Amino acid sequence: MEILTPMETTALLLSLRVAGVAIALGLPLAVLAAWVLGRYSFPGKTLFDGLVHLPLVLPPVVTGYILLVTMGTKGVVGGWLYQTFGIKLIFTAEGASLAVAVTSFPLMVRAIRLSVEAIDGGLEAAARTLGAGPVDRFFTILLPLMAPGLLSGAIVAFAAAMGEFGAVITFVSNIPGKTQTLPLAIYAATQEPGGDAVAARLAAISFTVALLALMLSEFLANRVRRLIGQV
Amino acid sequence: MLDLQIRQSLGAFTLDIAFTAEERGVTALFGRSGSGKTSVINAIAGLTRPDEGHIRVGDTVFFDSARHVDVPVEKRRIGYVFQDSRLFPHMTVRSNLEYGLRRVPAAERRIAFGPVVDLLGLGHLLDRRPRGLSGGERQRIAFGRALLAQPRLLLMDEPMASLDAARKAEIMPYIERLRDEMNIPIVMVSHALDEVVRLATTMVLIAEGRVRGSGPVGTVMGRLDLSAVTGAQDAGAVLDLTVETHIPEDGLSVLAFDGGRLTVPQIDRPPGSAVRLHIHARDVIVALQPLAGVSLRNALTATVIELAEAGPSSADVRLAVGGSFLIARITRAAVRELGLMPGREVVALVKGVAFEPHSGGAVSDRHGRVVDV
Numbered sequence: 001m002e003i004l005t006p007m008e009t010t011a012l013l014l015s016l017r018v019a020g021v022a023i024a025l026g027l028p029l030a031v032l033a034a035w036v037l038g039r040y041s042f043p044g045k046t047l048f049d050g051l052v053h054l055p056l057v058l059p060p061v062v063t064g065y066i067l068l069v070t071m072g073t074k075g076v077v078g079g080w081l082y083q084t085f086g087i088k089l090i091f092t093a094e095g096a097s098l099a100v101a102v103t104s105f106p107l108m109v110r111a112i113r114l115s116v117e118a119i120d121g122g123l124e125a126a127a128r129t130l131g132a133g134p135v136d137r138f139f140t141i142l143l144p145l146m147a148p149g150l151l152s153g154a155i156v157a158f159a160a161a162m163g164e165f166g167a168v169i170t171f172v173s174n175i176p177g178k179t180q181t182l183p184l185a186i187y188a189a190t191q192e193p194g195g196d197a198v199a200a201r202l203a204a205i206s207f208t209v210a211l212l213a214l215m216l217s218e219f220l221a222n223r224v225r226r227l228i229g230q231v
Numbered sequence: 232m233l234d235l236q237i238r239q240s241l242g243a244f245t246l247d248i249a250f251t252a253e254e255r256g257v258t259a260l261f262g263r264s265g266s267g268k269t270s271v272i273n274a275i276a277g278l279t280r281p282d283e284g285h286i287r288v289g290d291t292v293f294f295d296s297a298r299h300v301d302v303p304v305e306k307r308r309i310g311y312v313f314q315d316s317r318l319f320p321h322m323t324v325r326s327n328l329e330y331g332l333r334r335v336p337a338a339e340r341r342i343a344f345g346p347v348v349d350l351l352g353l354g355h356l357l358d359r360r361p362r363g364l365s366g367g368e369r370q371r372i373a374f375g376r377a378l379l380a381q382p383r384l385l386l387m388d389e390p391m392a393s394l395d396a397a398r399k400a401e402i403m404p405y406i407e408r409l410r411d412e413m414n415i416p417i418v419m420v421s422h423a424l425d426e427v428v429r430l431a432t433t434m435v436l437i438a439e440g441r442v443r444g445s446g447p448v449g450t451v452m453g454r455l456d457l458s459a460v461t462g463a464q465d466a467g468a469v470l471d472l473t474v475e476t477h478i479p480e481d482g483l484s485v486l487a488f489d490g491g492r493l494t495v496p497q498i499d500r501p502p503g504s505a506v507r508l509h510i511h512a513r514d515v516i517v518a519l520q521p522l523a524g525v526s527l528r529n530a531l532t533a534t535v536i537e538l539a540e541a542g543p544s545s546a547d548v549r550l551a552v553g554g555s556f557l558i559a560r561i562t563r564a565a566v567r568e569l570g571l572m573p574g575r576e577v578v579a580l581v582k583g584v585a586f587e588p589h590s591g592g593a594v595s596d597r598h599g600r601v602v603d604v
Contacts, residue, residue, distance in 0.1 A: 126317040128304040129276055130331035130380045140330075144321045228321035229360040 004205075008198070010177055011185040012205055018093055018168075018181055019161035022101035023108075023154055030108035030157075031150065035142065037109070038116030055167075056106040064170025067099055071171070095172040096179050100161035107157040115149025116142065144228050148221040155217035159210045182206050233258065233384065233416060237274050237284035237294075246270050246281075246440040254289060256432030257410050257417045259448075261424070267440040268420040272386040275418065276311050277304035288384050288416070308335075310382030310415075314389045316369040318361035324372055325357040331380025342378055342413070350412065351375045351405055367398035371405055378413065385409070387419040391426060399426075406430055425585075428452070428469050428509045452509075453556030455539040455547045466547065467511035468557045474502045490553025491531045495584055512547055514583040515559035519569055521578050529581040533557065535571050550579050557581075 004012065033052055037045070055063050071078035072090045081087040089095035119142060127137045143150075165183040172179040174188060186202045189195035236249035246267045252258035260268040273279045275286055275293070283296040293302045293309070310331075318327050332344065348354050351371045361369060370390055377385055390406070391399045407430065410417060421427050427434055428448060435445040436457055444457045451457060452469040470493075472486040477497055484497045486506055493508070500506060521530055533550035541547040546566050550557045557579050571577070 120317070122313065122315065122317045123319060125278055125304075126311070126313060127319075127330070128278070129307075129309065129311040130376065131305050131308065131334035132330075133305050136334075141319060229362050230320060 004201075005198075007176065007185070008202060008205065011180055011182050011202065012209075014093060014096075014177070014179075015162045015181040015209075018096045018100060019104075019158050021094070021097040022104060022161050023158045025097070026101040026105050026108060026157070027150075027154055030105060030153070031112055031143075031146075033109050034112035034116050034146075035138070038113045039121075052109050053106045055103045060103055060164065060166030061170050063103055064099060064167035067095075067102065067167065067171040071095070071098065089172075091172050091175060091179060093172075093178060096168050096181060099167040099171045100164040103164050103167050104157040104161040107160055108153045111153025111156065112146060112149050115146040115153075118149075119145045145230075147228060148224045148230070151224055152217040152221040155213050155220070159213035162209060162213075163206060182209075232287075232289060233418065234285070234287040235271070235275065237271070237281035237286065239270065239274065239279070239281040239284075241267065241270060241440065244440045246274075248437065248440070248442055249284075250435045250442055250445045252416070252418070252433045252435070252445075254416045255414065257406075257419055257430050258433040258435060259427040259431035260418065260420045260435050260437055261427050261431075262422065262437035264422055266437045268422075268437050269388050270440075271437070272311070272388055272418055272420055275384070276309050276386055277302060277307050278311075291383065308380065308382055310377030310380055310385040312370070312373045312377050312385070312387040312390050314392050316361070316366075316373045318369055318372055318376070320361055322360075323357065324353065324359050324361065324364075327361065327372055328353070328357075328375050328379055331376060335381045340381055342381055344379060347375045347378050350408055365398065366394045367401045370394065370398075370402055374405065374409060378409070378415070382415060385415050385417045387417060389420050389422065391421075391423070403429060425509075428507065428585075449555060453549060453558060455537060455549050455558065466541070466558060466560065467509060467514070468555070470508045470510060470555050470557075472506050472508060474498070474500050474504050474506055476502055488553065488555055490533075490551075490555050493529050493531075493581060493584070509585040510557060510581060511583065511585065512541075512558040512560035514581060515550075515557055516580040516582060517548060517550075517559050517561055517565070517569065517571065518578045518580060522580070525580075527580045527582065531557070531579045531581065533577050533579040535573055535575040535577060537573055538566060538571060550577065552579060 037049055037052070068090070069075055073079055073082045073088060078089055081089065089098055123141055124137050127141050132140065162181070163183055165187070168179065168181060169184055174180050174184045180188065182202055182205065186199050186206070189199040189202060232254055233252040237246065239246040248267070248271050260271055262268050270279065274281050277293065280301060281294065281296070284294070285292065285296070286294040292300050293307050294300060319330065322330070328344065328348070332340065348357070351374055353371060353375055356364065356368060356372070361372070391402055394402060410430065419430065431448050433446065434448045434451040436443040436451060444451050444454055449469045449471060452467065470488055472488040472493065475485045475487040475492065477484050479497065482497045483494050486493045486495060498506065531552045533552045536549040536551050536556070539547050541560055544562055545560055546563045548559045548561060548566070548571060550559060559579060
């Protein structure tokens with residue numbers, strides 16, 4: 001007997017892909033936001049901070065609804081994307097990636113920002129006196145030293161992205177093979193008579209992936225910490 | 232020539248500093264903690280921005296509020312050795328040393344990697360990480376890193392403050408070698424008089440954000456009005472002398488300066504080398520004529536320059552000895568009974584000296600210790 005049925009395999013792979021794309025696209029922006037929030041003060045910082053963290057406190061359904069309204073083919077941004085580039089986000093896997101990128105973004109920013117703030121600002125001052133400009137300092141001092149937080153933030157956000165339900169189902173619906181990620185497949189299974197076994201197996205897969213991600217995050221962060229001489 | 236004049240509001244007080252310093256040697260900014268010394272070198276480095284004034288080194292203007300010049304830190308090429316080293320933890324010692332060097336165009340590199348590593352004794356540390364190195368080692372790496380960035384000026388913020396006495400004794404000779412061999416002007420912040428006396432050529436005395444006195448170390452240390460700022464316990468003059476001869480059979484050395492000779496316990500420096508002595512005011516006795524039948528060997532002909540109260544019962548007497556100065560701390564009763572007044576010829580008897588090796592090379596193990604002579 002196969003370990004996973006084709007339907008289960010499809011849902012797992014789709015979830016991995018959706019979360020992977022979301023983290024790959026969100027990470028650079030999260031690093032940028034964490035750097036700005038952790039190192040600089042500017043007018044409107046509180047508002048910016050609030051906007052970044054909003055998806056953490058908003059009901060995911062609301063996040064999904066806002067995406068539906070703005071990014072749908074009739075939405076302000078979505079309509080423009082569709083008419084100009086023919087890009088359609090609604091009811092697609094790419095749209096699912098966008099939804100989970102938005103909901104997991106604050107998790108990444110928080111983890112990375114903590115590690116930015118833990119970096120002694122004196123090191124950057126020292127780098128300045130040694131002739132390093134802002135971009136130079138970012139890549140040679142800040143980025144290597146924030147690597148542990150960056151890694152663990154990315155992995156935890158990845159796990160959370162795989163589990164996102166409300167924003168995904170609201171924005172891109174529940175289409176098997178297209179937008180039906182693991183949690184959506186579990187939900188669908190529980191709605192069908194005799195689907196309990198399927199739901200349990202899918203839940204076990206989710207459980208395993210989440211646990212593995214957390215352990216991997218700890219392990220990698222420790223390795224990187226040793227690599228950059230912090231332990 | 233370092234030419235600095237800055238005003239900067241610092242919350243508790245206003246920093247209002249102006250001084251000039253020779254481009255060779257060590258300029259020490261001396262004062263108590265919180266007097267504003269570090270703010271001065273932060274402004275020189277460009278890490279903080281004065282409200283007004285100017286900062287120039289030679290022909291280069293780093294800051295001039297009137298002309299709206301404010302060169303960014305990373306373009307100033309001013310080396311900075313921080314009190315806490317600030318080595319990059321994720322890099323090896325070698326990468327730390329090369330950080331500044333790699334950011335200078337090859338054509339402008341005068342100070343090479345190898346000689347600096349040798350000068351600071353870092354060869355065996357190159358592949359290690361800063362973590363786990365001793366405070367003295369970390370500070371030596373910080374010196375090297377700053378030097379290799381090819382600075383036109385080197386700033387040091389209490390480079391020995393976080394080190395214990397043994398580590399400090401280990402670091403001092405290296406700073407002397409930087410001073411004597413690298414030909415880069417150094418501005419050092421310190422609140423330890425022994426460091427200043429040993430290392431500095433020029434001394435700038437700072438209190439509450441103002442310059443109280445500046446000039447050659449011997450001149451500043453010889454001023455009575457500044458002894459309250461330098462610290463009453465350490466009040467005393469600084470003499471620069473040369474080793475004239477050694478008398479091995481008696482274990483003595485004879486040191487000469489323009490005011491005469493001093494005989495001290497033998498020091499391991501060849502004749503002709505420079506020696507700096509810190510002569511505490513409490514170790515100088517004033518007599519009206521040469522004494523016979525005393526064990527003191529060091530008597531110098533001196534002229535009273537000025538007198539100042541130093542406490543409820545004591546007075547400081549400033550004495551000219553040739554072109555140098557001594558300070559004697561005696562009782563006010565003695566001043567009255569001896570009839571001391573400016574212009575009076577006296578004999579200064581020196582009871583003890585503290586050695587402050589002045590030049591590079593071998594360092595006397597007696598350094599800093601006060602010995603009776």
